[in-house]
Amino acid sequence: MRLVTLGLVRFGPFTDAALDFGLGPGGLHVIHGPNEAGKSTALRAVLGLLYGIHDATDAHMHRATELRLSGHLTARDGRELEIQRRKGRKNTLLDRNGEPMDEVLLDRMLGGVGRDVFRTAFGLDHQRLREGAEALLADEGDVGQSLFDAAMGGRGVKRVLDELASEAEALYLPRSNATRAINTHLRLFKEAARRARDNSTSAQGFVAQKKGLDAAESKRQELGERQRELATERDKLGRVIRAAPKLVRRAEILTQLSEFGELPILDQNATERRAAVENDIDGAERALRGESTDIARLQSELDVVGPPDPILELDQKLVDGLVGRLATQEKALSDQKKLRGELDVIESDLRAILAQLGRKDESPERIPEPTAREHTRVTTEARTHAQLGAAVDLAETRLSEAASELARVEDRMKALPSAVDTNELARAVSAARRAGDVSARLASARALVDALRLETEGVLCELTPFSGDVNGAAALRLPRMETVEQFDDRFRALATSSARLDEAASQALRAAGIAERDIDALRREGDVPSEADLAGERKSRDELWGELRRRFRPESAQAFERAVHAADELADRLRREAGRVAKLAQLEAERARLAHEFTRAEAERTDVRARREALAREWCEAWASAGFEPASPGEMRGFLGRHANLLDLVRQLRKATAERDELARVIDAHVHALRAALASISASSPSGGMLPEMLALAE
Template identity: 30%
Template structure:
C-alpha cells in the first residue's frame, strides 16, 4: 500500500508482500500513524468518506492512496483511490477510470461493515465492546461473541426472541397460535370419529344402495317400453287423417286409370307447335300465291321454239358467261401490262442493240460457256483493278522520290565533263538497251510483287512489304496438294451451285409463265372460292328464313341490302339468293369440270415454292463460299 497523500503521510510505502501465514503486525510508537494507516487501508478498499479528517496536510482534491492486490490465483490489480463522489478508482497512471466491480472480485464478498468488524477493530471499537460486556452480563461466551461479531445489545435481542416464542406457544395457554392450532386439530379428529361408520352399518347401507339401483334399472326399462308404446300410438293417431285421405285419392284414381299421362313440358310444346303451325300455314299460303302468280306468268309467256331447241347450248353459254366476263374485265389490265413490258423490253434492247427488234431478242441470250467466260473476265477485272491501285500507290511514291531527287539535284554542284562517260555509254550500248531491259525487269518485279500481295491477302495474311514473304514458313508439298485439291473441289462446288441456281431460276420463270398462262385462259377456281360462295349463299338463306319466320333482327335490313348489292342485277332478296345459289353451283361444277387445271395450278404453286426454297439455300451457300 502506498500512502501517496493521506493524513501525515506523503509517498510512504507499506509492503505486505512477505510472510507465510497471511498475518502482518504493524507496530510503532504513539502518534506514529498506525490508526491513520488502518483508516487508509479501509478507505483504499471502500472509498474515502466525504468528511474525512485526514486532510490536515494534503487537501481533499490531492488525497491519494495507491495499492497493489494479488489474489490466490495470481491475478494482480494495481490502482489508486482518490477522494471524490464519482470515478474515485483510478489506474496506476491516475488517469484511467477503473470499474469497482474489478476490485470487488479481489475482496471475496467482504463489504465495508464486515471488514471493519473482523479486520479493522480500532481503539474506539474496543471501548464499545467493553461497554457491551458490562451491560449484557450472562454467559461470557455470548458476550465475547457479541463483541467479536459486532452484534450490539445481545441481551435485548435474546429477550425479543423469547417474547416472540411465548406469543407462538404456551404450555398452559389457549390464545397463542400454536395452542389454537392444536385445539382445532383435536376438534377435527373428534368430528372424524363421529362421522365414521362401523363396518356392519356400512354393509347394510351398501346392500340397500344395490337394491335401490336394481329397482331403478327395472323401472327405467319399464318406462322405456311405455314410452315406445306411447310414441307408436301417437304415430298411428297422426296417420289416421292421411290414411283417410289416401283412401279418397285411391277412389278418385280408379275413375282416371284410362287417362293418358302428359309430360311436364306439354303446355310449352303445344304452344310452340301451334306457333310453328301458324308460321307454316302462312308460308304455305304465300308460296301457293307465288306459285299461282308464276303459273299465270308462264301461261302468258311465249317461248320461241328456237330457244327451246337450243336450251342446252344456251345453258352452256350462260355457265361460261361469268368466266367470259371475268376475262373481258381482266383483258384491258393484262394488255396494259403486256404493252408496258414490251415497251420496257424495247428500251432495254435499244440500249444493247439498236439493230435488233423484240422478235430477234433471243439472239442476245448468253450461252452457258459465255456466262462462265464473263464470270472469269469479272474476276480478272477485279485483279486488274487491284493492280491498278497498287500501281497508283507506287507512282505516288515515285513522284515523291522524284521530287526529293530534284531537290537534291538542285543542291548539287555543276556537272563535270561527261565525254568520258558518253564513251563508256556508247560502249555499253553495244550490249543492247539496258534501260529498257531494266525497266522491263522492274515492271515484272512489281507485277510479281502485286500478285504475291494479292495472293497473300486472299490467304488472310497481312504483310508489311513483299519482302516479308521470304520470312513466311513454306508449307509442305502435301499441304499444297491438299489445298489445291480442296480449292478445286470448292470451285467445282461453286460452279455446280451456280449452274443449279441458273437452272432453278429458269424453272421458276417457266412455272410463273405456266401459272400466268392458266390465269390468262380463265381464272381457276379454288376450294376457298367455293367455300366463300357457299357461305354467302347460307347468309342469303338465313335472311329469307328470317322473313318467313318473322324472326328478323334489327340489323337484318342492312345485311339484306348488302347481300342484294353483291349480286347485280338482282333487285330483290329472292333474286339475289337465286343468283348466289347459281354462283355456288357454277363454282362447284367448274371445280369438277376443271379439276385437271385446278390440280395443275396447285402442283405448279407447290413446285414453285419448293424450288424457291432450294434457290434460297443455294444463294446462301454461294454467299458463304464468297
C-alpha cells in the first residue's frame, strides 16, 4: 500500500495543508524540517488517518471535534481509496464526499496490519521506542515483545519473563503462605530458633533450679524429720486410743474395788484352787446324795428282810472259801471216774508186759516204778539195737558181693600169665605223662616260629630303602626318632616360608602387572606430562632466553616464544591433568615398591633354598651310619616305626625258636627213656616211633 497524498485538513498546527507523495516516480521520500515544524505531527497524522485519532494531542489549534485528515491510498494491485478521518467515537472513517465508510475497506487495503504493528514497523519514533521497552517490562502490547523477540533470535521474551517470574515466585512472596522456598525456610528457621531456645538450659535457670533443688531437698529432709516425729506421735496416740476403753473399765473396776475396802491379797493360783475346791465340794455333795439314796433303799430292803439270819453274820471270807472248795470237790469227783478207766487200761497193759517178761504172777501194782535213769538207759539201748541191726544187714550184703568178686578175680588170675617187673616202665611213662602234651606244644611252637618268620620277612620287604637280610636290619645303626622329628620340623618350616615367599612374589608380580597395565592405560589415554618434562621445557626456554639476552636475533626470539609457550602449555597440562599425573606418579611408585618387594622376596627365596640344601645334606649325614640314602623325614619316620616293629618280631622269633628247640629235646629224652624201659622188659619198640605212640605202647 502506498500513501499518495496526506491531507492535514485540520490537525495540529496545520489547516488545509497536504503532503503529496505521488509526484515522483515513487521511491524514498524524506520529510525534514526544523524542530516544531510538525514532522512528528505528520507521523501521528498517518496513524490517525489509518487507525483513528485516539487522543487530543493535536487538538490545540482546532477543536477536537473538528480535527480532520484526508488521504489517497493505492494498493499494489492498483486499487485506490480516498478517505477522510474525523475524531469521534463512531463513523470516523469517511469517503471523499464526507459520507461514513466501512472500516473493512480500509482494513483490506492495510492487509490486516494493526495499529501497534504499523506503529512499530512504520511509525517508530524515539518516544515509541521507549514506550515499547516499557510495554515489554509491563508485559503489555505485542510491540515490545516483537522487538525483543527479534533481538533474541526468535526466543519468546514472554516465556523468559514468565519463567523468571515463576522462579522468583517459587523463591519468595512477601505475603505468602509457606509454600515458597524462602518463606518456608524463614519459617523453619524461626521454628528451629524457638526450639533451640526452648530446649536450651539457661545458666541462671540452671543455677536457680539447682538452688531450688537444694532448698527443696533440705525442705524435704525437714519434712521427712517432721513426718517421722508425727508418725511416732500418731503411733503413741493410736496406742492410747486402743487402750482407752480398757482404761475406763479399769477406772470402773478400781472404783468398785474401793467399795470393798481392805481385802486380803490372794496368791496367783487362788482362783484355780478355789475352783478345784468347789469342784470337790460338788463331787462330795453328789456322792453324799447318792449314798443317802442307797442308804434309804437298803434301809427299806432291810426293813423287808427283817432281823438278820445268824448265817449272814458269818465272815464273808469264810463263806467265799467254802464256796471255792465246793467247786474243787465237784471237779475232783468227775475226774476220778475218768482216771479210774485209764488206770484199768494201764494195768492190763502192764499185765501183758509182765507176761512177756515171764513175770506173770507179779502184780502190776508191785512193780517198782523205774527211775529216771533206768528209763533213759532203756530208751538209748533200744535205739542202739535198731542201728546195729541195720549195720549188720549192710555188712552182710557187702560181704557177699566181695566174695563173688574175689571168686571172679581169682578166676581171672588163674587165666593170666606170670607177672613181669614194670616199675621202670611205669616211671618212664609217668615221667612222660608229667611232661604233659609236649607234642602239641611243639607243634604250636613250630607254627608260631613259621608265622613270625613270615611276618618278619614281610616287614623286611617294606623296610625300604634298606635292602638286606633280617640280621642286617637288626644290626642297623639308625638316628633316633627325635632327630627325625627335628629334621621334619625344620623341613616343614622351610617349606612354609618358601610357600609364603612364593605367594608374596607372585602377588607382587600380579600387582605389578596391574600397576603396569594401569600405567599403560594411562599412557594410552595420552602422554602424561611429568615434572621432569616441565623442568626440561623450562630449561630449554631459559637457555634460549639466555641466548636472547646475549645477542638478540629474531629467530631466537621466535624460538624463545615457542619455548615459553611450550613450557606454559606443559605447566597448564600438568595443572589440568594433575589427577592423571598424580595417578601416574602413584602407579609408578606402586610399581617400584612392588618391584622392590619382589626382589626382596626373591632374595629370601634364594636364602630359603640354600638353607634347605644345607638341611638336606645334614639329613643325609644323620643317616650315614645306616648305609643308605634316606628318603624324606616323614617317610623315614615311617621307616623307623617299621624297623622297630621288625626288631620286635626278630626278638619274638628268636624266643619262639629257642622254645621249639627245647621242646624237641624234651620229647627226644622221653622217647629215649621209654624205649630203654621197654627194652628192659624185653618189649620191642618201633625205631623212630613218636612219643604218643611210644607212650601208648608203654602203657
